[in-house]
Amino acid sequence: MKPCHAVILTVLLFFAWGNNALHAQNANPADTAAGAGVKATPSVAPAAEAPAQATGTSLPSNGDIAGADAGAANEKKIAAEAVEKRNADLAVVQQILASPSITPEIKVSGNKLVTASGTTVWLQGVNVPSLEWSAKGENVLESIKVAIDEWKANVIRLPLNYGFWFGRGKVSDISNSQPVNDQAAAAYRQLVDNAVKMAAARGAYIILDLHRYVAPDAFAVEFWKDVAARYKDNPAVLFDMFNEPHNTTWEVWRNGGDVEIKHPGAASTTYKSPGMQGLVDAIRGTGAKNIIVAGGLGFAFDLTGILTGYALEDKTGNGIMYATHFYNWHKGWQKHFLGLVDKYPLLVGETGADIKKMPFVPAKNQEDPYTFIPDAIGLIQKYHLNWTAWCFHTHATPRLLSDWTYDPTPFYGVFVKEALAGKQFEMQRMR
Numbered sequence: 290m291k292p293c294h295a296v297i298l299t300v301l302l303f304f305a306w307g308n309n310a311l312h313a314q315n316a317n318p319a320d321t322a323a324g325a326g327v328k329a330t331p332s333v334a335p336a337a338e339a340p341a342q343a344t345g346t347s348l349p350s351n352g353d354i355a356g357a358d359a360g361a362a363n364e365k366k367i368a369a370e371a372v373e374k375r376n377a378d379l380a381v382v383q384q385i386l387a388s389p390s391i392t393p394e395i396k397v398s399g400n401k402l403v404t405a406s407g408t409t410v411w412l413q414g415v416n417v418p419s420l421e422w423s424a425k426g427e428n429v430l431e432s433i434k435v436a437i438d439e440w441k442a443n444v445i446r447l448p449l450n451y452g453f454w455f456g457r458g459k460v461s462d463i464s465n466s467q468p469v470n471d472q473a474a475a476a477y478r479q480l481v482d483n484a485v486k487m488a489a490a491r492g493a494y495i496i497l498d499l500h501r502y503v504a505p506d507a508f509a510v511e512f513w514k515d516v517a518a519r520y521k522d523n524p525a526v527l528f529d530m531f532n533e534p535h536n537t538t539w540e541v542w543r544n545g546g547d548v549e550i551k552h553p554g555a556a557s558t559t560y561k562s563p564g565m566q567g568l569v570d571a572i573r574g575t576g577a578k579n580i581i582v583a584g585g586l587g588f589a590f591d592l593t594g595i596l597t598g599y600a601l602e603d604k605t606g607n608g609i610m611y612a613t614h615f616y617n618w619h620k621g622w623q624k625h626f627l628g629l630v631d632k633y634p635l636l637v638g639e640t641g642a643d644i645k646k647m648p649f650v651p652a653k654n655q656e657d658p659y660t661f662i663p664d665a666i667g668l669i670q671k672y673h674l675n676w677t678a679w680c681f682h683t684h685a686t687p688r689l690l691s692d693w694t695y696d697p698t699p700f701y702g703v704f705v706k707e708a709l710a711g712k713q714f715e716m717q718r719m720r
Contacts, residue, residue, distance in 0.1 A: 412494060416639065420480070442711045533588040595629055596632075635675065641686075
């Protein structure tokens with residue numbers, strides 16, 4: 290291994306990267322101690338404007354008014370349907386929560402995931418977001434029910450916030466000196482417990498994702514020691530250690546080292562990263578054997594270092610699955626992650642595209658979702674990559690849902706729903 294060395298990182302308040310600024314058009318800096326990313330925070334409707342004053346401009350026509358009235362009526366109808374569906378889904382959720390777990394344990398075998406009997410398991414599903422930005426979540430249990438029962442997902446990726454997990458709230462710089470709200474922590478953990486129960490009772494899997502950026506820190510170790518001890522006997526749970534590492538080296542990614550963060554207009558800060566191997570060791574130290582997921586560099590897009598000496602070591606568990614995240618501006622699929630498919634199981638932890646262009650990537654670099662999504666799914670199916678589409682939400686983009694009746698978006702959600710139901714897509718060209 291190369292000697293560890295300090296890595297200089299620049300934190301961008303708005304453009305933390307492509308991937309997770311894409312999660313919200315109206316993005317906020319991530320509340321991380323390790324660095325700033327952009328949270329998958331849903332857009333907030335603007336306040337109503339004051340009535341316009343007459344300035345000699347033409348008044349709206351009767352047709353315009355009629356069209357506006359029809360649009361408002363349709364929105365009201367959809368809202369009513371969403372409430373009706375939510376009430377029906379909640380009744381089913383309670384039934385599911387009372388059911389026993391039926392999910393078999395899986396482990397890594399070569400480049401596949403298998404059960405104890407040797408049956409190959411192909412994980413295909415969606416991300417259900419909001420617990421990374423909201424302690425109460427947004428329709429989390431109902432969404433898991435719909436994703437599994439109606440969209441036919443067999444895995445859910447659930448992004449989490451360790452500030453909420455420990456009852457420290459959503460803050461920009463978590464420290465051990467902050468007061469802990471035990472009641473808030475218990476409520477958050479119960480919601481995560483219920484999400485796990487939902488998946489396990491349906492024979493599905495759930496990937497708990499520490500939704501952080503840059504490089505692991507001491508708080509990530511604290512989080513995984515606690516989470517791994519809680520779910521170490523649950524065969525439905527996988528651990529996605531650190532959402533999207535970036536702006537560091539493979540040496541620091543694996544083995545840890547000093548990470549320096551530069552803050553615009555303020556003094557830089559430095560912390561010691563334990564590296565991804567340090568997180569593996571923390572998890573295994575609890576006795577947890579659950580499969581571990583490890584995202585690569587470049588906001589998890591790049592996995593090249595795994596084949597050049599930086600693969601992680603797992604001596605006592607059920608193995609490690611590496612993760613890539615790619616969207617409709619990423620090029621070089623073969624170079625960045627497909628080289629691993631013959632040796633390791635691979636998870637596409639996030640992928641997607643939206644018709645609304647992302648502000649942090651040049652518009653010309655963002656491929657039309659109507660061509661990108663079928664080819665991305667075709668790639669996934671051709672190589673039997675495990676995958677969780679981003680994301681099962683109405684506002685956090687790229688969005689799979691048109692509204693909370695769970696109608697799929699025509700440019701993205703329709704394709705994913707068809708693929709989860711078994712439709713085959715043929716990749717027309719490699720990116």
